[in-house]
Amino acid sequence: MKKNIASIGLILIIISTPLLARSNDVDNQAIIEDRIKPIGQVHLLQNPQPALITPALTPLSAKPAETKTTASTNVNEVYTKYCSVCHATGIANAPKFRDPSLWKPRMTQGINVLLEHVTNGFNAMPPKGTCSTCTPEELKAAIEYMEPK
Numbered sequence: 001m002k003k004n005i006a007s008i009g010l011i012l013i014i015i016s017t018p019l020l021a022r023s024n025d026v027d028n029q030a031i032i033e034d035r036i037k038p039i040g041q042v043h044l045l046q047n048p049q050p051a052l053i054t055p056a057l058t059p060l061s062a063k064p065a066e067t068k069t070t071a072s073t074n075v076n077e078v079y080t081k082y083c084s085v086c087h088a089t090g091i092a093n094a095p096k097f098r099d100p101s102l103w104k105p106r107m108t109q110g111i112n113v114l115l116e117h118v119t120n121g122f123n124a125m126p127p128k129g130t131c132s133t134c135t136p137e138e139l140k141a142a143i144e145y146m147e148p149k
């Protein structure tokens with residue numbers, strides 16, 4: 001009886017060994033391939049990874065389109081950037097910002113004359129008040145902005 005059990009055990013071992021060995025081979029194969037695989041991976045541009053290339057392209061494509069500003073939206077900016085240099089404090093007798101006694105006599109000339117003086121320059125007042133890119137509408141808005149309310 002003991003001998004039979006030993007024989008059966010031996011037979012089982014003999015039968016199962018190739019099966020076990022094969023399954024070990026598969027495991028080993030995967031382990032070995034994993035061990036010897038290259039350290040880095042190459043990403044070809046033909047198959048780009050959006051997350052990798054998008055940041056580099058964004059600054060170029062995100063450049064905002066040049067927009068023409070309107071007088072109503074940037075009158076404060078025009079005044080601050082160009083006119084205030086002289087008109088905030090009254091340099092060279094420039095009529096001070098919204099000072100009634102200095103502006104009233106000039107306003108009697110009418111907006112068209114004031115605009116012409118600003119456009120072409122007037123005594124110490126430089127042409128276009130140094131805002132060479134300003135449109136007539138922007139200059140007119142800047143004049144009206146500086147007049148007393």
Ligand code: HEC
Pocket residue numbers: 078079082083084085086087091092093094095106109113114115117118122123124125126128129130131139142143
């Ligand atoms: C470099 C200084 C300077 C800058 C900058 C300047 N002005 Fe003047 N501006 C003057 C002076 C000085 C006068 C007074 C000229 C005079 O009456 O002899 C004047 C006068 C004027 C007058 C009255 C003109 C008249 O017929 O009485 C207007 C309107 C005016 N400026 C508008 C502007 C506007 C709008 C800007 C900005 C876009 C501007 N100025 C920028 C110096 C300046």
